[in-house]
Amino acid sequence: xxxxxxxxxxxxxxxxxxxxxxxxxxxxxxxxxxxxxxxxxxxxxxxxxxxxxxxxxxxxxxxxxxxxxxxxxxxxxxxxxxxxxxxxxxxxxxxxxxxxxxxxx
Amino acid sequence: xxxxxxxxxxxxxxxxxxxxxxxxxxxxxxxxxxxxxxxxxxxxxxxxxxxxxxxxxxxxxxxxxxxxxxxxxxxxxxxxxxxxxxxxxxxxxxxxxxxxxxxxx
DNA sequence: CAGCTTCGTAAGTCATAACTTACCGTAAGC
DNA sequence: GCTTACGGTAAGTTATGACTTACGAAGCTG
Numbered sequence: 001x002x003x004x005x006x007x008x009x010x011x012x013x014x015x016x017x018x019x020x021x022x023x024x025x026x027x028x029x030x031x032x033x034x035x036x037x038x039x040x041x042x043x044x045x046x047x048x049x050x051x052x053x054x055x056x057x058x059x060x061x062x063x064x065x066x067x068x069x070x071x072x073x074x075x076x077x078x079x080x081x082x083x084x085x086x087x088x089x090x091x092x093x094x095x096x097x098x099x100x101x102x103x104x105x
Numbered sequence: 106x107x108x109x110x111x112x113x114x115x116x117x118x119x120x121x122x123x124x125x126x127x128x129x130x131x132x133x134x135x136x137x138x139x140x141x142x143x144x145x146x147x148x149x150x151x152x153x154x155x156x157x158x159x160x161x162x163x164x165x166x167x168x169x170x171x172x173x174x175x176x177x178x179x180x181x182x183x184x185x186x187x188x189x190x191x192x193x194x195x196x197x198x199x200x201x202x203x204x205x206x207x208x209x210x
Numbered sequence: 211c212a213g214c215t216t217c218g219t220a221a222g223t224c225a226t227a228a229c230t231t232a233c234c235g236t237a238a239g240c
Numbered sequence: 241g242c243t244t245a246c247g248g249t250a251a252g253t254t255a256t257g258a259c260t261t262a263c264g265a266a267g268c269t270g
Binding site for chain 1: 109112113115116118121128174176179182183186189190
Protein backbone atom coordinates (compact mmCIF):
# COMPACT_ATOMS: atom_id res chain seq x y z
CA UNK A 1 0.00 0.00 0.00
CA UNK A 2 2.90 2.34 -0.63
CA UNK A 3 0.97 4.16 -3.34
CA UNK A 4 -0.96 5.93 -0.58
CA UNK A 5 2.24 7.55 0.66
CA UNK A 6 2.97 8.65 -2.91
CA UNK A 7 -0.43 10.26 -3.40
CA UNK A 8 -0.21 12.05 -0.06
CA UNK A 9 3.33 13.22 -0.84
CA UNK A 10 2.31 14.67 -4.21
CA UNK A 11 -0.87 16.26 -2.86
CA UNK A 12 1.01 19.21 -1.36
CA UNK A 13 1.92 21.94 -3.89
CA UNK A 14 5.25 22.79 -2.25
CA UNK A 15 6.23 19.14 -2.22
CA UNK A 16 5.23 18.82 -5.89
CA UNK A 17 7.40 21.80 -6.79
CA UNK A 18 10.36 20.32 -4.92
CA UNK A 19 9.85 16.98 -6.62
CA UNK A 20 9.52 18.49 -10.09
CA UNK A 21 12.55 20.65 -9.49
CA UNK A 22 14.63 17.52 -8.98
CA UNK A 23 13.45 16.35 -12.36
CA UNK A 24 15.90 18.73 -13.99
CA UNK A 25 18.86 18.01 -11.78
CA UNK A 26 19.89 16.78 -8.34
CA UNK A 27 20.20 19.44 -5.68
CA UNK A 28 21.22 20.06 -2.09
CA UNK A 29 18.72 21.02 0.58
CA UNK A 30 19.94 24.60 0.51
CA UNK A 31 19.54 24.87 -3.25
CA UNK A 32 16.02 23.53 -3.05
CA UNK A 33 15.15 25.93 -0.22
CA UNK A 34 16.32 28.92 -2.25
CA UNK A 35 13.88 28.06 -5.01
CA UNK A 36 10.95 27.65 -2.68
CA UNK A 37 8.94 30.30 -0.82
CA UNK A 38 9.35 28.46 2.49
CA UNK A 39 12.14 28.09 5.03
CA UNK A 40 14.90 25.51 4.84
CA UNK A 41 13.56 23.38 7.73
CA UNK A 42 10.22 23.24 5.94
CA UNK A 43 12.00 21.87 2.88
CA UNK A 44 13.77 19.32 5.06
CA UNK A 45 10.43 18.13 6.38
CA UNK A 46 9.00 17.87 2.89
CA UNK A 47 12.01 15.90 1.73
CA UNK A 48 11.42 13.47 4.58
CA UNK A 49 7.90 12.83 3.29
CA UNK A 50 9.10 12.50 -0.30
CA UNK A 51 11.81 10.06 0.76
CA UNK A 52 9.32 7.97 2.70
CA UNK A 53 7.23 7.77 -0.48
CA UNK A 54 10.32 6.68 -2.42
CA UNK A 55 10.06 9.72 -4.66
CA UNK A 56 13.58 10.98 -3.84
CA UNK A 57 16.88 9.49 -2.68
CA UNK A 58 19.71 11.09 -0.72
CA UNK A 59 23.42 10.98 -1.31
CA UNK A 60 25.69 12.24 1.47
CA UNK A 61 28.52 14.29 -0.01
CA UNK A 62 30.68 15.51 2.81
CA UNK A 63 28.77 18.20 4.58
CA UNK A 64 25.88 18.26 2.12
CA UNK A 65 23.03 15.99 1.21
CA UNK A 66 22.34 15.72 -2.47
CA UNK A 67 18.74 14.86 -3.26
CA UNK A 68 17.76 13.31 -6.58
CA UNK A 69 14.64 11.94 -8.14
CA UNK A 70 13.60 8.37 -7.45
CA UNK A 71 11.20 6.57 -9.77
CA UNK A 72 10.11 3.78 -7.46
CA UNK A 73 7.31 5.78 -5.87
CA UNK A 74 5.93 6.87 -9.21
CA UNK A 75 5.91 3.30 -10.42
CA UNK A 76 3.80 2.08 -7.53
CA UNK A 77 1.32 4.89 -8.13
CA UNK A 78 1.16 4.00 -11.80
CA UNK A 79 0.50 0.37 -10.97
CA UNK A 80 -2.39 1.49 -8.76
CA UNK A 81 -3.84 3.58 -11.57
CA UNK A 82 -3.49 0.76 -14.05
CA UNK A 83 -5.75 -1.50 -12.00
CA UNK A 84 -8.65 0.77 -12.96
CA UNK A 85 -8.36 -0.12 -16.61
CA UNK A 86 -9.33 -3.75 -16.07
CA UNK A 87 -11.73 -4.77 -18.82
CA UNK A 88 -13.66 -7.16 -16.62
CA UNK A 89 -14.46 -4.55 -14.02
CA UNK A 90 -15.28 -2.05 -16.72
CA UNK A 91 -17.82 -4.38 -18.35
CA UNK A 92 -19.41 -5.30 -15.04
CA UNK A 93 -19.76 -1.71 -13.95
CA UNK A 94 -21.31 -0.70 -17.24
CA UNK A 95 -23.82 -3.52 -17.06
CA UNK A 96 -24.97 -2.54 -13.59
CA UNK A 97 -25.21 1.05 -14.67
CA UNK A 98 -27.42 0.04 -17.58
CA UNK A 99 -29.72 -1.92 -15.26
CA UNK A 100 -30.12 1.04 -12.98
CA UNK A 101 -30.91 3.23 -15.94
CA UNK A 102 -33.62 0.78 -16.96
CA UNK A 103 -35.01 0.40 -13.46
CA UNK A 104 -34.01 -3.25 -13.36
CA UNK A 105 -32.32 -2.60 -10.04
CA UNK B 106 -3.48 21.48 -14.55
CA UNK B 107 -6.43 19.27 -13.72
CA UNK B 108 -4.16 16.48 -12.51
CA UNK B 109 -3.65 18.50 -9.32
CA UNK B 110 -7.33 18.17 -8.49
CA UNK B 111 -7.10 14.43 -9.08
CA UNK B 112 -4.15 13.97 -6.75
CA UNK B 113 -5.81 16.05 -4.04
CA UNK B 114 -9.06 14.13 -4.47
CA UNK B 115 -7.36 10.76 -4.11
CA UNK B 116 -5.21 11.85 -1.18
CA UNK B 117 -8.05 11.45 1.32
CA UNK B 118 -8.70 7.85 2.44
CA UNK B 119 -12.47 8.27 2.70
CA UNK B 120 -12.59 9.73 -0.80
CA UNK B 121 -10.47 6.87 -2.10
CA UNK B 122 -12.84 4.35 -0.56
CA UNK B 123 -15.85 6.07 -2.13
CA UNK B 124 -14.14 6.17 -5.50
CA UNK B 125 -13.07 2.53 -5.35
CA UNK B 126 -16.54 1.52 -4.26
CA UNK B 127 -17.93 2.97 -7.48
CA UNK B 128 -15.53 0.75 -9.35
CA UNK B 129 -17.83 -2.19 -8.71
CA UNK B 130 -21.12 -0.48 -9.51
CA UNK B 131 -22.84 2.86 -9.65
CA UNK B 132 -24.54 3.97 -6.44
CA UNK B 133 -26.72 6.67 -4.92
CA UNK B 134 -25.41 9.03 -2.25
CA UNK B 135 -27.34 7.16 0.42
CA UNK B 136 -25.88 3.82 -0.61
CA UNK B 137 -22.38 5.23 -0.54
CA UNK B 138 -22.97 6.79 2.88
CA UNK B 139 -24.11 3.47 4.34
CA UNK B 140 -20.81 1.88 3.37
CA UNK B 141 -18.71 4.65 4.86
CA UNK B 142 -18.02 5.45 8.52
CA UNK B 143 -19.00 9.10 8.02
CA UNK B 144 -22.26 11.01 7.72
CA UNK B 145 -24.20 11.46 4.48
CA UNK B 146 -23.38 15.16 4.14
CA UNK B 147 -19.70 14.28 4.47
CA UNK B 148 -20.10 11.87 1.56
CA UNK B 149 -21.84 14.60 -0.43
CA UNK B 150 -18.90 16.90 0.12
CA UNK B 151 -16.44 14.23 -0.91
CA UNK B 152 -18.44 13.55 -4.06
CA UNK B 153 -18.22 17.22 -4.92
CA UNK B 154 -14.44 17.04 -4.79
CA UNK B 155 -14.39 13.82 -6.80
CA UNK B 156 -16.69 15.33 -9.41
CA UNK B 157 -14.52 18.43 -9.70
CA UNK B 158 -11.56 16.12 -10.37
CA UNK B 159 -13.59 14.31 -13.05
CA UNK B 160 -13.32 11.07 -11.15
CA UNK B 161 -17.10 10.57 -10.91
CA UNK B 162 -20.16 11.65 -12.87
CA UNK B 163 -23.74 12.15 -11.69
CA UNK B 164 -26.98 11.02 -13.22
CA UNK B 165 -30.18 12.51 -11.84
CA UNK B 166 -32.84 9.80 -11.53
CA UNK B 167 -35.95 11.35 -10.08
CA UNK B 168 -35.28 12.03 -6.45
CA UNK B 169 -31.89 10.36 -6.41
CA UNK B 170 -28.48 11.06 -7.81
CA UNK B 171 -26.67 8.08 -9.19
CA UNK B 172 -22.90 8.41 -9.05
CA UNK B 173 -20.66 6.38 -11.29
CA UNK B 174 -16.98 6.18 -12.02
CA UNK B 175 -15.46 8.56 -14.52
CA UNK B 176 -12.11 7.77 -16.13
CA UNK B 177 -11.21 11.24 -17.36
CA UNK B 178 -9.56 12.29 -14.13
CA UNK B 179 -7.49 9.14 -13.94
CA UNK B 180 -6.31 9.67 -17.48
CA UNK B 181 -5.02 13.16 -16.80
CA UNK B 182 -3.14 11.89 -13.76
CA UNK B 183 -1.67 9.09 -15.83
CA UNK B 184 -0.54 11.55 -18.48
CA UNK B 185 1.16 13.58 -15.76
CA UNK B 186 2.96 10.51 -14.46
CA UNK B 187 4.03 9.51 -17.95
CA UNK B 188 5.91 12.77 -18.47
CA UNK B 189 8.40 11.57 -15.87
CA UNK B 190 9.49 8.70 -18.04
CA UNK B 191 10.84 10.92 -20.77
CA UNK B 192 14.18 9.53 -21.90
CA UNK B 193 15.63 12.95 -22.62
CA UNK B 194 15.00 14.25 -19.13
CA UNK B 195 16.22 11.00 -17.67
CA UNK B 196 19.52 11.19 -19.55
CA UNK B 197 20.04 14.83 -18.67
CA UNK B 198 19.32 14.28 -15.03
CA UNK B 199 21.67 11.34 -14.86
CA UNK B 200 24.46 13.31 -16.50
CA UNK B 201 24.13 16.17 -14.04
CA UNK B 202 24.08 13.73 -11.18
CA UNK B 203 27.29 12.15 -12.46
CA UNK B 204 28.97 15.54 -12.63
CA UNK B 205 28.02 16.34 -9.07
CA UNK B 206 29.35 12.99 -7.97
CA UNK B 207 32.66 13.78 -9.67
CA UNK B 208 32.83 17.33 -8.32
CA UNK B 209 32.55 18.76 -11.81
CA UNK B 210 29.77 21.01 -10.61
C1' DC C 211 -51.80 19.08 -0.71
C1' DA C 212 -49.37 16.97 3.27
C1' DG C 213 -45.86 14.21 4.55
C1' DC C 214 -41.75 11.57 3.54
C1' DT C 215 -37.39 10.72 1.10
C1' DT C 216 -33.18 12.20 -1.01
C1' DC C 217 -29.45 15.11 -1.16
C1' DG C 218 -26.93 19.50 -1.38
C1' DT C 219 -25.25 23.52 1.29
C1' DA C 220 -24.27 26.49 5.44
C1' DA C 221 -22.08 27.10 9.70
C1' DG C 222 -19.33 25.70 13.21
C1' DT C 223 -15.91 22.33 15.51
C1' DC C 224 -11.85 19.71 15.70
C1' DA C 225 -7.82 17.26 14.04
C1' DT C 226 -4.03 17.48 11.26
C1' DA C 227 -0.22 18.98 8.67
C1' DA C 228 2.35 22.89 6.89
C1' DC C 229 4.82 26.33 8.57
C1' DT C 230 7.95 29.14 11.88
C1' DT C 231 12.10 29.90 15.19
C1' DA C 232 15.42 27.77 18.07
C1' DC C 233 18.68 24.42 18.72
C1' DC C 234 21.92 20.67 17.91
C1' DG C 235 25.32 17.53 15.58
C1' DT C 236 28.64 17.03 11.96
C1' DA C 237 31.82 18.26 8.40
C1' DA C 238 34.95 21.75 6.18
C1' DG C 239 38.09 25.74 6.09
C1' DC C 240 41.23 28.83 8.05
C1' DG D 241 41.01 24.15 17.81
C1' DC D 242 37.77 27.73 16.48
C1' DT D 243 34.59 29.33 13.39
C1' DT D 244 31.48 28.87 9.70
C1' DA D 245 28.31 26.25 6.61
C1' DC D 246 24.93 22.60 6.10
C1' DG D 247 20.98 20.26 7.40
C1' DG D 248 18.02 17.46 10.55
C1' DT D 249 14.83 17.63 14.63
C1' DA D 250 11.97 19.76 18.47
C1' DA D 251 8.42 22.69 19.93
C1' DG D 252 4.94 25.75 19.14
C1' DT D 253 1.65 28.39 16.00
C1' DT D 254 -1.48 28.74 12.33
C1' DA D 255 -4.05 27.40 8.37
C1' DT D 256 -6.56 23.99 6.22
C1' DG D 257 -9.80 20.47 5.41
C1' DA D 258 -12.56 16.63 7.16
C1' DC D 259 -16.16 16.15 9.97
C1' DT D 260 -20.70 17.30 12.52
C1' DT D 261 -25.69 19.13 13.03
C1' DA D 262 -29.18 22.05 11.11
C1' DC D 263 -31.65 23.54 7.37
C1' DG D 264 -33.81 23.94 2.79
C1' DA D 265 -34.94 22.64 -2.00
C1' DA D 266 -36.87 19.27 -5.13
C1' DG D 267 -39.19 15.18 -6.14
C1' DC D 268 -42.27 10.78 -5.14
C1' DT D 269 -46.33 8.92 -2.58
C1' DG D 270 -50.88 8.50 -0.90
